[in-house]
Amino acid sequence: MNFIVVLxxxxxxxxxxxxxxxxxxxxxxxxxxxxxxxxxxxVSRVPIxxxxxxxxxxVFRGSPLLITLLFVYFGSAYAGYHMNIFAxxxxxxxxxxxxxxxxxxxxxxxxxxxxxxxASKILGLSNSQTFVSVVLPQTGKIVLPPLIGQYIALIxxxxxxxxxxxxxxxxxxxAIIDRVGQPLAVYVTIxxxxxxxxxPLSRWVRGLEKRSQPA
Amino acid sequence: xxxxEPIIKLAGVTKSFGAVxxxxxxxxxxxEGEVLVVIGASGSGKSTVLRIMSGLETADSGQVWVNSVxxxxxxxAREIRGHVGMVFQQFNLFPHLTALGNVTxxxxxxxxxxxxxxxxxxxxxxxxxxxxxxxxxxPSQLSGGQQQRVAIARAxxxxxxxxxxxxxxxxxxxxxxxxxxxxxxxxxxEGMTMVVVTHExxxxxxxxxxxxxxxxxxxxxxGPPEQLFVRPQNDRxxxxxxxxxxx
Ligand SMILES: Nc1ncnc2c1ncn2[C@@H]1O[C@H](COP(=O)(O)OP(=O)(O)OP(=O)(O)O)[C@@H](O)[C@H]1O
Ligand SMILES: [Mg+2]
Numbered sequence: 444m445n446f447i448v449v450l451x452x453x454x455x456x457x458x459x460x461x462x463x464x465x466x467x468x469x470x471x472x473x474x475x476x477x478x479x480x481x482x483x484x485x486v487s488r489v490p491i492x493x494x495x496x497x498x499x500x501x502v503f504r505g506s507p508l509l510i511t512l513l514f515v516y517f518g519s520a521y522a523g524y525h526m527n528i529f530a531x532x533x534x535x536x537x538x539x540x541x542x543x544x545x546x547x548x549x550x551x552x553x554x555x556x557x558x559x560x561x562a563s564k565i566l567g568l569s570n571s572q573t574f575v576s577v578v579l580p581q582t583g584k585i586v587l588p589p590l591i592g593q594y595i596a597l598i599x600x601x602x603x604x605x606x607x608x609x610x611x612x613x614x615x616x617x618a619i620i621d622r623v624g625q626p627l628a629v630y631v632t633i634x635x636x637x638x639x640x641x642x643p644l645s646r647w648v649r650g651l652e653k654r655s656q657p658a
Numbered sequence: 659x660x661x662x663e664p665i666i667k668l669a670g671v672t673k674s675f676g677a678v679x680x681x682x683x684x685x686x687x688x689x690e691g692e693v694l695v696v697i698g699a700s701g702s703g704k705s706t707v708l709r710i711m712s713g714l715e716t717a718d719s720g721q722v723w724v725n726s727v728x729x730x731x732x733x734x735a736r737e738i739r740g741h742v743g744m745v746f747q748q749f750n751l752f753p754h755l756t757a758l759g760n761v762t763x764x765x766x767x768x769x770x771x772x773x774x775x776x777x778x779x780x781x782x783x784x785x786x787x788x789x790x791x792x793x794x795x796x797p798s799q800l801s802g803g804q805q806q807r808v809a810i811a812r813a814x815x816x817x818x819x820x821x822x823x824x825x826x827x828x829x830x831x832x833x834x835x836x837x838x839x840x841x842x843x844x845x846x847x848e849g850m851t852m853v854v855v856t857h858e859x860x861x862x863x864x865x866x867x868x869x870x871x872x873x874x875x876x877x878x879x880x881g882p883p884e885q886l887f888v889r890p891q892n893d894r895x896x897x898x899x900x901x902x903x904x905x
Contacts, residue, residue, distance in 0.1 A: 556750075558746060558748055558750035559750060561714055561750065562746065562751075562812075564739060565739065565740075565743065565744045565813075566739075566812070567739040567740025567741075567768035567816060568763070568767055568768060576763060576767060577752055577763075580754045584754075
């Protein structure tokens with residue numbers, strides 16, 4: 444393994460890293476908003492809305508991310524709408540991860556005791572006021588650890604955008620390998636970069652879990 | 659509404675959960691300013707009656723009038739919201755809000771008071787339950803008795819016409835029961851209409867205008883406390899009182 448060669452190409456890796464970070468950040472925002480919307484619809488028991496949310500969750504939890512991504516990218520082109528690669532990756536990953544995040548948030552919402560709804564109802568709060576002012580704030584603390592866990596999975600999954608040609612970290616690494624060889628050194632470096640991003644997050648999760656354990 | 663017209667009227671109220679009929683025809687009137695204590699064995703339907711009167715459950719049949727709202731009419735039932743108060747066994751305080759936040763929430767969101775006015779009002783109510791200096795504490799930083807007093811303050815802040823208490827002291831350590839019952843007693847003295855489910859027989863004796871004994875989904879006996887506790891007519895009442903007064 445010759446890391447000197449890798450070092451010479453490091454700026455290129457950093458470019459990929461930046462794209463991976465941007466894709467991760469945008470997808471975290473997108474999937475969280477989608478997940479929150481789907482979870483809200485699902486617990487709302489609004490007839491059609493909650494059905495749509497349920498189908499959404501089932502469909503995307505039951506299909507590979509790779510297929511979702513290819514479907515978004517080539518499907519949109521087929522429909523005559525040419526998406527840029529980065530946007531397609533954000534949409535594909537957000538839609539896919541949003542299904543998991545919806546379930547995490549829904550579990551959090553449902554873990555708030557019914558007594559909280561009852562107390563609010565008697566005080567005169569509407570269901571939506573109760574949801575926003577009483578239930579969601581309590582949900583935050585409960586869902587944060589599994590949510591961050593899901594974000595870690597999301598960050599690692601961004602590497603799949605490789606297949607639609609996005610110049611993210613892995614694809615840049617591949618380009619370096621194609622040019623100068625040294626696959627092992629490049630892969631180790633890439634793995635180390637992912638680790639540097641994800642490890643603090645998983646430490647954070649562990650800290651949160653330890654703190655929320657009943658004394 | 660005249661003072662003679664009951665503020666709560668239940669007529670022929672039934673309620674089933676699945677195949678189990680929990681209420682088998684409840685008729686009950688409560689007058690304005692009256693303190694009604696409901697006693698009875700576990701599972702006799704006390705909470706269910708209270709939850710129907712407060713609008714948390716709907717009766718399967720019969721009529722329920724509370725504060726001139728026909729709760730048996732699904733189109734109008736929600737009018738009761740914000741006009742009655744309920745204090746729960748498990749407090750049901752909002753854990754993410756301070757005592758002050760708990761009390762102001764409905765004032766801000768339902769009454770649409772300004773933050774300043776709501777705060778002033780909330781502090782006054784907290785003071786009434788003796789907790790003005792704990793306004794900034796979160797529920798987890800309060801004792802059970804203090805938490806329940808905050809819950810009472812939260813309910814009182816919206817100026818309900820009736821207060822319901824469902825075993826408000828059952829979750830408390832014995833030494834903390836008194837601080838809650840004394841707040842309840844002072845409310846009764848001020849003329850609040852109250853329906854109180856409790857196992858505190860001494861509270862019932864001292865504070866109730868009338869005591870209702872529920873047994874297996876019906877009202878088996880009712881009367882003023884001196885009559886019901888001293889000369890119960892019904893055998894089931896006698897058995898129940900023997901059991902609870904022994905311990
Ligand atoms: N939501 C519900 N679903 C199913 N069964 C219920 C429900 N609520 C109450 N029950 C049943 O109805 C019966 C009466 O319950 P209720 O809570 O009114 O009794 P209670 O007199 O308040 O008893 P306790 O002293 O234990 O609080 C019980 O058998 C209870 O299991
Ligand atoms: Mg009960």
